Amino acid sequence: MSTARADILDSIRRSLGREGLDAATEAGLRQRLTAHRRQIGLARTEKDHAELVTLFEDMATALAATVAHIPNSAALPGAVATYLAEQNLPAHLVVAPALQNIPWAERPTLTVRFGKAVNEDLVSVTPVIGAVAETGTLVLTSGPDSPTSLNFLPDTHIVMVNRSQITGRYEDVWDKIRDQGALPRTVNMISGPSRTGDIEQTIQLGAHGPRRLHILILDEA
Amino acid sequence: MHATSHAFVANSKNSLNDATLRKALGNMRGGFVNKRAATIAKVPEWEALRDTGRAIKDHTLAHLDFYLEAYEAKVTASGGVVHWARTAEEARQIVLGICRTVDAKTVTKGKSMIAEEIGLNDFLEQKGITPIETDLGEYIIQLRQEPPSHIIAPAIHLTAEQVAETFRKSHTHLVPDRPLGEHRQLVEEARTELRAKYFAADVGITGANFLIAETGTSVIVTNEGNGDLTQLLPKVHIAIASLEKIVPTLEDATTLLRLLARSATGQEFSAYTTFSTGPRRAEDPDGPEQYHVVLLDNGRSGMLGSEFQDMLRCIRCSACMNHCPVYSAVGGHAYGWVYPGPMGAVLTPTLIGVDEAGHLPNASTFCGKCEQVCPMKIPLPKMMRHWRERQAEAKLSPKAMRWGIGAWAFMATRPRLYRLFTRAVAFGLSLAARKKGRFTSLPLAGGWTRVRDMPAPQGQTFQALYAKRRSR
Structure with missing residues (x-):
């Protein structure tokens, strides 16, 4: 068994000029770890909900995502079909199991499979756990209902956001995730489609992940 | 990586005479520098954010032992394994050991400066394991067998023509006279080449921008999505990180994330910020079966309590080098090791010795721009001065210079x-x-x-x- 761990911790304490922490300090630090105290945020998020929705849309659009509104989840298959037709994309979907109860069959032009994505999948549809107006950022969590591969493998990622899920700050989503228990394996914050500036600092979309990110906001949800 | 920092002066002269490099570096002002300025102008809280970020890191460093232990306990509880490495060699052996347990043939890699620091790619190749860089910039320089010249834009020293030439030489299975004149075509070709590699790899290695003690989480920040595919598709995910990457809570990480992308690329937020905790859960349909974190010290614990402690606040945004007149003139390769620019001028001597890297803290006009743009308010010029003092004390600086400064000091007092x-x-x-x-x-x-x-x-x-x- 290597003594690396003990050596490193010893070296840290020696450099800091102290032994281990006293009980009171340690209790204070434990308290800090569980208090979830928020620090300074951006004033741009101190708005009422309608304005936050607008801010979210503006920020997401500035990141080259596209945004459309639908009244409710029953309108989702139609909105997806319309978007794919407009973009001249195939109507074959891999959909997060969380969205199994959507009436997909009412759109026979769409072929739908539920589950994780494979390399051949070109279009995915997923829900989110939150959407952050601050920077137009979507937050998705991994799990059987929402496999992470859906967020990265397909060329086109379509995301369903309930209007009520849009909040100001990232911290709002942390609270929501904590309410559900321990962190899932993966929390993805997604801001616009995949991009790179690695060649001459010229931005190109679709480096390794999705080339298109389409956000559908459900206004009645 | 073999260091050539001792040859900084000769390296710089070569760089200054390289017209192609001058053209490539010329893109920097219009890119990172202007974009950062425009984005920060939209954040009136910027100064307060910087102060908060600095306070978080100072607090963490003062209690680093506590937070590392708390972090490890959480990783273990979520089914992951933390490996402690005192040195680069120990870190390499740990990674190799993990790769061997799954009989790994190929390893995909997200961008990691710690992997560069420990020379991981060369080592794995020697041991018969093929590492494949998946970040576009890293992929390009791996094909060219070059080190990165920048900590977030590793191929910033290259023009699109050079990249096209590299792809033609390397991707010999493709039609030789295919069109590669547009950036779009280059990105597409790399995307297609790399897609299959993600699925074939046995192990995915990423770095970590932050490690979160509260939850045992590693965080990567990318724009391409390559890091996510790297850690999602193979059976094993290894995150390698130096120990000062630790922060206490999700809220602390969030504050630092507000500073990172804006300082780095001038984006409000990077495209993908991903929080990974442990391996895939029993009911998860995808994700790695094993999750390992290699925690590297490599001299950092000795920087605590010294005049170089503040350097451990660095979040590797690259703002200091993007704004540095010396870096902009000579580029990253002249610095001769992994970390270039002002942060490299301070960090490199601590990691490979001031006798090897003594030129670097002297490669400064002391204009102070690096400290001014540093989101963590690291006093980089002051620390470069500390190195110069140490050099003078150890009589490592040129005799004429020490004599001249001595004469000046005699008069000035x-x-x-x-x-x-x-x-x-x-x-x-x-x-x-x-x-x-x-x-x-x-x-x-x-x-x-x-x-x-x-x-x-x-x-x-x-x-x-x-x-x-x-x-x-």
């Missing part, structure tokens, strides 16, 4: 002598240059006069003028 001497020299020089008002050559100033004239002093000395002004 004797104000009357100093005034008398400077007045005499100024008068003497103005007399000697009476006709032209400048010198084309001057003893002890050949380095200056070889390429330009030295103006002769005119009128009174500064001290005399200042005294006169005050008496008015």
Whole structure:
């Protein structure tokens, strides 16, 4: 068994000029770890909900995502079909199991499979756990209902956001995730489609992940 | 990676004569620098955010032992394994050991400066494991067998033409005269080449921008999505990180994330910020079966409590090098090791020794721009001065320089002598240059006069003028 761990911790304490922490300090630090105290945020998020929705849309659009509104989840298959037709994309979907109860069959032009994505999948549809107006950022969590591969493998990622899920700050989503228990394996914050500036600092979309990110906001949800 | 930091002066001369490099580096101002300025202008809270970020890191460093142990306990509880590595060699052996347990043939890699620091790619290749870089910039320089020249834009020293040439040479299974004149075509080709590799790899290695003690989480920040595919598709995910990457809570990480992308690329937020906790859960349909974190010290614990402790606040945004007049002129390769620019000038001597990297803290005009743009308010110029002091103490700096500074110090601590001497020299020089008002050559100033004239002093000395002004 290597003594690396003990050596490193010893070296840290020696450099800091102290032994281990006293009980009171340690209790204070434990308290800090569980208090979830928020620090300074951006004033741009101190708005009422309608304005936050607008801010979210503006920020997401500035990141080259596209945004459309639908009244409710029953309108989702139609909105997806319309978007794919407009973009001249195939109507074959891999959909997060969380969205199994959507009436997909009412759109026979769409072929739908539920589950994780494979390399051949070109279009995915997923829900989110939150959407952050601050920077137009979507937050998705991994799990059987929402496999992470859906967020990265397909060329086109379509995301369903309930209007009520849009909040100001990232911290709002942390609270929501904590309410559900321990962190899932993966929390993805997604801001616009995949991009790179690695060649001459010229931005190109679709480096390794999705080339298109389409956000559908459900206004009645 | 073999260090050539001792040859900084020669490296710089080569860089300055490289017209293609000059063209590539010329993109920086219009890119990172202007974009950062425009984005920060939209955040009136910027200064307060910087102060908060600095306080978080200072607090964490003061209790680093506690937070590392808390972090490890959480990783273990979520089914992951933390491996502690005192040195680069230990870190390499740990990674190799993990790869061997799954009989790994190929390893995909997200961008990681720690992997560069420990020379992981060369090592894995020697052991018969093929590492494949998946970040576009890293992929390009791996094909060219070059080190990165920038910590977030590793191929910033290359033009699109050079990238096209590299792809033609490397992707020999493709039609040789295919069109590669547009950036779009280059990105597409790399995407197609790399897609299959993600699925074939046995192990995915990423770095970590932050490690979160509260939850045992590693965080990566990328734009391409390559890091996510790297850690999602193989059976094993290894995150390698130096120990100062730790922060206490999700809220702390969030504050630092507000600073990171804006300082780095000038984006409000990077495209993908991903929080990974443990391996895939029992009911998860995808994700790695094993999750390992390699925690690297490599001399950092010794920086605590020293005059270089503040350097451990660094979040590797690259703002310091993007704004550095020296970096902008010579590029990253001249610095001769993994970390270039002002942060490299401070960090490199601590990691590979001041005798090897002593030139780097001298490669500064002390304009102070690096400290001004640093989101963590790291006093980089002050720390470069500390290195210069240590060099002088260890008699590592050139003799003439130490003698000159010694002579200046002797005068400067004797104000009357100093005034008398400077007045005499100024008068003497103005007399000697009476006709032209400048010198084309001057003893002890050949380095200056070889390429330009030295103006002769005119009128009174500064001290005399200042005294006169005050008496008015």
